[in-house]
Amino acid sequence: MFSLQQKEYFKSLETPFYYYDLELLKNTLLAVKQAAGSAYHVHYALKANAHPTLLAPIVEAGLGADCVSGNEVKRALECGFTHEKIVFAGVGKSDKEIAYALDHDIFCFNVESIPELEVIDLIAASKNKKAHIALRINPNVDAHTHKYITTGLEENKFGINPYEFDQVLDKLGSLKNCRLIGLHFHIGSQIQDLNAFKNLCLRVNEINQWFIHKGYLLDHINLGGGLGINYQEPDTAAIVDFESYFSIFRNFLQLPLQQQVHFELGRSISAQCGSLISRVLYIKHGINTHFAILDAGMTELIRPALYQAYHKIENISQSDSSLTMRYDVVGPICESSDCFGKAVELPETKRGDLIAIRSAGAYGEVMSNRYNLREGVQSVF
């Protein structure tokens, strides 16, 4: 929901742009900190949104950083995350990225395969360093989410499978420059059925016990991220129910007291504070449809085209909703998938109206691109 003042301000700006509500972000951070308590360590997944202005309050709230590229590690350091709170994950870390992370003594590499372990060991040896390693494990737990954002099934490319554990431990025994300090899990994103996290806990308990029996009582267990948000109700459900989320882990995770518990939340922290604001360029009347053609497209927000994702669409220039019409809300890009929503009910909409596409603070601006030589998108706070 936008105030009159905000709407006036938006009118004066060139579109499209991302608008971020920093107040909401700060309140979300308070909620996550309170629900996590002192026992749980939360890292923010920079992949969701790595804008320095958003990272500042996240650093201030004391969260760690979950990075998936050398540039994200660099951004995290530049924005004030301390090196001992940075984890580096990803199936395809390059030698250069590994070297950079080692040079900056990050907390931990979440390692996804034996060949990666060997490379990290080699690079660490060349620098006379010991890399801290957590094994990313594929727990084969179904996250019941979109197939493109489910990661914890055997068929996915992510993580090490249980049948490889013995081999990995043998390998680690021979590597002098890697120290195993944790286990890492992540089963997917936009998970709304909390039962998936309960199933994850039960698998983690078993797998952790297996490692303990082998003599590896590891310092930390990282449960990844994935908590979903309510895209239908960006105002009434602006802050995710973090209490219910963490209580699943309190109830079902059974770890020895000395093991630290880590999380990597992205979407649930930054999604609701961002909206993509654009202008209607044209209203075009088709045979059975009216098209509202915006000056923002899949280049600015690709989620609807890529995952058939729903984002609430609002006309914030028209307050009289007594007369509504259905519009296919589309962008200007030369692709039929460049559509934000079909048959969207809006007040009668005109050229020049401002349209807000809500819940776009995570995986929005970071996934934008310059296809069609588009201008690139601005951020407004």
Ligand code: LLP
């Ligand atoms: N940890 C790992 C290892 C991950 O792969 C991810 C997200 C996260 C943490 C953070 O997950 P979150 O709390 O944000 O769900 N572009 C897609 C989402 C891709 C998620 C990739 N991994 C989308 O727009 O829905």
